[in-house]
Amino acid sequence: MSAIQEVQGEVIWLTGASTGIGRALAIKLASQGNTVIASARGQQALNELAAEHDNIIPLAFDISREDQIETVRKQLLEHSGHLDRVVLNAGTCEYLDIDQPDWTMMQRVMTVNYFGTINSLAVAMPLLEASARPHIVGVVSLSTVVPFSRAEAYGSSKAALQYFFDSLRVDLVKKNIDVTVINPGFVKTPLTDKNDFSMPFLMSSEEAADRMANAIAKRPAQFDFPGRLKWILKALGFIPAFWNKVIAPSLSVK
Numbered sequence: 413m414s415a416i417q418e419v420q421g422e423v424i425w426l427t428g429a430s431t432g433i434g435r436a437l438a439i440k441l442a443s444q445g446n447t448v449i450a451s452a453r454g455q456q457a458l459n460e461l462a463a464e465h466d467n468i469i470p471l472a473f474d475i476s477r478e479d480q481i482e483t484v485r486k487q488l489l490e491h492s493g494h495l496d497r498v499v500l501n502a503g504t505c506e507y508l509d510i511d512q513p514d515w516t517m518m519q520r521v522m523t524v525n526y527f528g529t530i531n532s533l534a535v536a537m538p539l540l541e542a543s544a545r546p547h548i549v550g551v552v553s554l555s556t557v558v559p560f561s562r563a564e565a566y567g568s569s570k571a572a573l574q575y576f577f578d579s580l581r582v583d584l585v586k587k588n589i590d591v592t593v594i595n596p597g598f599v600k601t602p603l604t605d606k607n608d609f610s611m612p613f614l615m616s617s618e619e620a621a622d623r624m625a626n627a628i629a630k631r632p633a634q635f636d637f638p639g640r641l642k643w644i645l646k647a648l649g650f651i652p653a654f655w656n657k658v659i660a661p662s663l664s665v666k
């Protein structure tokens with residue numbers, strides 16, 4: 413990747429900041445001199461994060477609660493009249509067991525990953541429009557490149573988000589609001605600690621946060637990492653029968 417860039421002196425709202433990638437990214441962006449308003453459901457984890465690091469303000473929010481949009485916006489406004497960036501990172505993962513399928517899981521996962529992200533954006537939009545150079549960052553996933561085993565719920569929620577942000581980017585050109593989709597590969601977090609399959613090129617949350625902070629400063633339309641995993645998955649996408657029958661099933665076995 414080209415030269416490292418930093419975001420400095422901005423007000424950034426980051427969802428999913430209590431653990432994993434979001435926590436590491438909150439610490440990284442705050443250490444660069446930004447004010448990070450850190451959200452998740454777990455108030456205690458947010459309070460601890462804010463107590464341990466300067467420039468982090470805790471703000472509990474369950475992103476699936478559409479009825480909380482106005483309240484959370486008012487709470488954000490108590491801290492700042494505007495947001496320079498929002499990083500829509502909060503998410504969850506559940507896997508489908510095809511032999512004993514819980515189809516209600518599809519709705520649960522979509523409620524958080526897809527509709528929760530949109531609820532968060534609805535909170536942020538008026539505050540972003542009050543910034544000189546607003547930026548929306550959506551954390552999606554490299555899992556959308558090819559279909560992974562048991563990922564019917566997670567993968568489709570992320571594929572829906574990818575399209576949503578790509579479409580949003582078109583409509584926000586006239587408002588000069590940039591939209592970046594970040595697609596991580598495998599990152600070691602509480603979410604992936606539950607995985608019982610091989611995770612090639614697994615990296616730490618801190619390394620992921622470093623790469624993401626650099627990409628956020630540069631505002632690309634999309635940032636996929638690690639590059640090696642992206643290109644391998646894209647290449648395998650050209651031979652779908654081999655992926656579906658050989659590679660994808662083999663990744664399910666540790």
Ligand SMILES: NC(=O)c1ccc[n+]([C@@H]2O[C@H](COP(=O)([O-])OP(=O)(O)OC[C@H]3O[C@@H](n4cnc5c(N)ncnc54)[C@H](OP(=O)(O)O)[C@@H]3O)[C@@H](O)[C@H]2O)c1
Nearest residue numbers: 428430431432433452453454474475502503598599601603
């Ligand atoms: N780890 C990976 O390999 C990987 C790869 C690609 C994409 N991603 C994406 O990266 C993002 C972060 O994942 P992670 O691996 O860091 O997972 P994680 O450690 O489980 O963190 C998820 C974060 O989202 C929050 N969250 C979950 N449900 C929420 C809700 N209803 N309302 C508000 N906050 C909620 C969690 O806090 P509370 O539980 O306190 O609410 C937590 O802060 C997710 O969108 C994930 O899909 C991860």
